[in-house]
Amino acid sequence: MKSNIKLVIVDDQMLVQQGMKKLFDAHSHIEVVYQASNGIDVISWFKENKGIQVDVVLMDIQMPGMDGWETTELLTRKFPNLKIIGLSSYDNEAFIDRFLKCGGRGYLLKVQDITEIIDAIEQVVELGFYVNERVPLSKIQGFIDKKVIQNTFNTTDLTNQQIKIVQLICQEKTSQEIADILFLxxxxxxSHRDKILLKTNSKNMAGIVLYAIKHQLISI
Amino acid sequence: MKSNIKLVIVDDQMLVQQGMKKLFDAHSHIEVVYQASNGIDVISWFKENKGIQVDVVLMDIQMPGMDGWETTELLTRKFPNLKIIGLSSYDNEAFIDRFLKCGGRGYLLKVQDITEIIDAIEQVVELGFYVNERVPLSKIQGFIDKKVIQNTFNTTDLTNQQIKIVQLICQEKTSQEIADILFLxxxxxxSHRDKILLKTNSKNMAGIVLYAIKHQLISI
DNA sequence: AAAAAAGTAAGTGTAAACCCTTATATTGAA
DNA sequence: TTCAATATAAGGGTTTACACTTACTTTTTT
Incomplete structure (x- = not known):
């Protein structure tokens, strides 16, 4: 087992960020070399500190501004060997898949014990990825094989136009109002609504709104 | 300032719970006497440890099972002098009001720095409540004056019947289907839908669904 | 105890949403 | 580069949702 793991923590919730730092202080083989509250800060830190060795990043996914998905995608593009583990409150398959598509090597829930997080960090250093019930080996392998990182911003199977329409539906706009806004x-x-209902497996706009929230097309 | 504050931590996210414990370890005037992951455990701990002095409870609000609102309501009924501070990821006025109605003495966000949390704990011990931008003195005073704790489960101004209908709308049921289910x-x-639209300030069911999420009438 | 307010129930009418089909443009794969 | 698939665009027809009104009942306030 690697003796000194260099770790970067990214979490907008100071409580989590600072708490994690303290928790890792008790584990001498893991060293927190940097901690940040948002994606922008990590990206610039990595730019300014290209020489510094970083083994693992613990990346919160739900963050305002540049979120964990976007940040992970940008970082893995620049540093393909960087092992980024996602950290989220939500046990949501769409979230997990999207994160792995963005180049993530594992997915952890905040309800999990610190020991599991330590395990995940050690495993990701040794094997390159972290496997558990939520993220089976087959899924990881699928993403590695496909050399993904492409089209990751298209988080859903909806087109950009359809996503815009979904967002306007969530703003309680009628089809006529949406038509006026989008010049359609x-x-x-x-007919876009029809396709959206089909793709999101919904019966009516209630389903569309819930889909939008689960896929973070809107924020609540 | 009180020299030794006895604190109880309740948070279902082990990361937050354990991290907070570590953070408070660095502040010798605050002693964590108990920590729990859910409402049930705290309630039983208080029952079994009636003699133990507890000054402040830091209560996570969004928890599975018995949530922070319900737990706070039950605890303040049994121990009216207990100072419970709410801890949440959401800066949502409906959440704050509901928490104060349940007997909470302050409301903190997880994005806030640990120093602010320490401040809140100290203030709540000294003054009995914690005031900030989100929770102005007037609001706290309003709840204290009214000697609330009543009808707290009615989180919204909707009737039980209307809440049921909202939940069914969120399940993509049509009015006819809802009528069949509720024998109406x-x-x-x-006509209930009309009232719901009026009360929730919505134009259509998209607004109703968002209202339901914000007021936790459904979970996502 | 009376008055006011709000819940429950239900009707009519209109507008919007939803369902299905067709046609052209664009994109992606063989 | 041709074929296939999908996005875009738009039509008719049906169902559902929404707006407004009335009536009776229950709850709350004075």
Missing amino acids: SKKTVE | SKKTVE
Whole structure:
């Protein structure tokens, strides 16, 4: 087992960020070399500290501004060997898949014990990824094989136009209003709605709104 | 300032719970006497340890099972002098009001720095409540004056019937389907929908779904 | 105890949402 | 580069949702 693991922590919640730092202080083989509250700060830190060795990044996923997905995608593009573990409150398959697509090597929940997090860090250093019930080996392997990192911003199977329409539906706009905003005919908006219902497996706009929240097309 | 503050921590996210414990270890005037992951455990701990002095409880609000609101309501009923501070990721006025209604003495966000949390704990011990931008003195005073704790489960201004209908709308049920489920006429369900739209300030069911999420009438 | 307010129930009418089909443009894969 | 798949665009027809109104009942306030 690697004796001195260099770790970077990213979490917008200071409580979590500072608490984690303290927790790792009790584990001498893991050294927190940097901690940040947002994606922008980590990206610039990595730019300014290219020489510094970093083994693992613990990346919060839900953050305002540049979120954990986007940050992970940018970082893995620049540093393909960087092992980034996602940290989230949500046990949501769409979130996990999206994170792995962005180049993540594992996914942890905040409900999990610190010992599991330590395990994940050690495993990701040794094997390159962290496998558990939520993230089976097959899934990781699938993403590694495909050499993904492409189209990651398209978090859903919806087109950009459809995503815009979903967001406007969530703002309680009618098809006519959406048509006026996007310079389309009301009928075109309605045919997009049809496709959206089909793709999101919804029966009506209630389902669309819930889908938008689960896939973070809107924030609450 | 009180020299030795006895603190209880409640948070389902082990990372936060254990991290906070470590953070408080560095502040000798605050002693963590108990920590729990859920409402049930705290309630039983208080029952079994009636003699033990507890000054402040830091209570996570979003927890599975018995949440922070319910737990706070039950605890303040049994121990009216207990100072419970709410801890949440969400800066949501409906959440704050509901928490104060349940007997909470302050509301903190997880993004806030540990120093602010320490301040809150000290202030709540000295003054009995914690005031900040989100929770102005007037609001706290309002709840203290009214000697609230009543009807707290009615988190919104919706009636039970209307809440049921909202939940069914979120399950993509039509008015006819809701009528069949609740043994009402379709027309009655529709008149409830009207009232719901009015009360929730919504234009259509998209607004109702978002309201339901923000007021935790459904979980995502 | 009376008055006011709000819940429950239900009707009519209109507008919007949803369902299905067709046509063209664009993109992606063989 | 041609074929296939999908996005975009838009139509008709049906169902559902929403707006407004009335009536009776229950709850709350004075």
